[in-house]
Amino acid sequence: MNLETQIKTEKILVDSLFQNSISAGRIEAFKNWEIHRLTGDASSRRYYRVDCEKKQFVVCLQQPLEGGGRDNFVDMQRILSSENIRVPHIYDVDLERGYLLEEDLGDQTLLNFLSKLRSPREELEAYEKALQELIKIHGIKKESYPEGCFSSLYFDKEKLMSEVAFTVKQLIEGLFNQALSEEKKKILETTFENICQTLASQKMVVTHRDYHSRNIMIKDSDFVVIDFQDARMGIPQYDLVSLLEDCYYKISRQNKHKLKKTYWDEFLKEKCYQSSFEEFSILYDKMAIQRIFKALGSFAYIYRLRGDIRYLKYIGYAFEKLRDILFRYKEYNELRVVLSEIYYEY
Numbered sequence: 001m002n003l004e005t006q007i008k009t010e011k012i013l014v015d016s017l018f019q020n021s022i023s024a025g026r027i028e029a030f031k032n033w034e035i036h037r038l039t040g041d042a043s044s045r046r047y048y049r050v051d052c053e054k055k056q057f058v059v060c061l062q063q064p065l066e067g068g069g070r071d072n073f074v075d076m077q078r079i080l081s082s083e084n085i086r087v088p089h090i091y092d093v094d095l096e097r098g099y100l101l102e103e104d105l106g107d108q109t110l111l112n113f114l115s116k117l118r119s120p121r122e123e124l125e126a127y128e129k130a131l132q133e134l135i136k137i138h139g140i141k142k143e144s145y146p147e148g149c150f151s152s153l154y155f156d157k158e159k160l161m162s163e164v165a166f167t168v169k170q171l172i173e174g175l176f177n178q179a180l181s182e183e184k185k186k187i188l189e190t191t192f193e194n195i196c197q198t199l200a201s202q203k204m205v206v207t208h209r210d211y212h213s214r215n216i217m218i219k220d221s222d223f224v225v226i227d228f229q230d231a232r233m234g235i236p237q238y239d240l241v242s243l244l245e246d247c248y249y250k251i252s253r254q255n256k257h258k259l260k261k262t263y264w265d266e267f268l269k270e271k272c273y274q275s276s277f278e279e280f281s282i283l284y285d286k287m288a289i290q291r292i293f294k295a296l297g298s299f300a301y302i303y304r305l306r307g308d309i310r311y312l313k314y315i316g317y318a319f320e321k322l323r324d325i326l327f328r329y330k331e332y333n334e335l336r337v338v339l340s341e342i343y344y345e346y
Helices: 003-023 070-081 110-114 120-138 159-174 182-200 239-246 253-271 278-307 312-324 330-345
Strands: 033-038 046-052 056-061 090-094 101-102 203-208 216-219 224-225 233-234
Touching: 003 033, 003 046, 003 056, 003 090, 003 101, 070 090, 101 233, 110 120, 110 216, 120 203, 120 239, 159 182, 159 203, 159 278, 182 330, 239 253, 239 278, 253 278, 278 312, 278 330, 312 330
Parallel strands: none
Antiparallel strands: 033 046, 046 056, 056 101, 090 101, 203 233, 216 224
């Protein structure tokens, strides 16, 4: 089925399911509406906007669940909402058909908002709002939600190393079409194993897992968190790195430092998870090395799987960011050289 046919078929499905939502009283009755396909994210979910007379909705189509079952997005939406974290409202759910009817948040992501800023001060204020929502997420008590999707999932060494292997496969062997020599493979594996072991041994919080400028929407001055279905337990720096080392946007160095200090002073310091801001910063850099390396693999994967060229432009910026962090630590010189040789030879 080509894309045009798929869209026509899905519009018919969306129309039928939307009518069911009206019939079931999940939303008010509307006489007329139009359905438009929205540009999706990096996932397999498809989105459509239902434009009614005076209100809009967004329909998410995802993989149907036989017998209904449980859905991580729906579960996390309930948990986050109960913790006073701004998330999209869900009007109706039919998991057997892979249908979610959600609040329309508009089209302004944090990334789009940042493009219109007029000063570093405005940048700082925007990020401070995003940071406060992140602190709320990290403050969730795991024991309060024993059935939460995150409760049995961890960024342990195995998980972190699987992300490293993912980038080797998708970026180095896939996009770059390069085979690692045994010597380079050993340097890469040994160094990342050391990094991942350190990260996995830290105290953990509930993490969003993909907290960056494309996954925060702005509606009526609210910062609304989306794409939280992959939440799991992880080191606090995982999400903080996702936000402040975002491969889509370069935050000013001064603002980045202020935000890291704010996070430490207002949340992590009192939790006694880490002994000092210095230790916090070193763990932040180690997490950034792993996280940015994983992002490189994701950009390559999206292009190789779907032919979507939009994410290729971020590979160069992400690599230079990674290289800059590696330069700060003598113990990572060999890894930096290996990755530089691979990247610059491509």
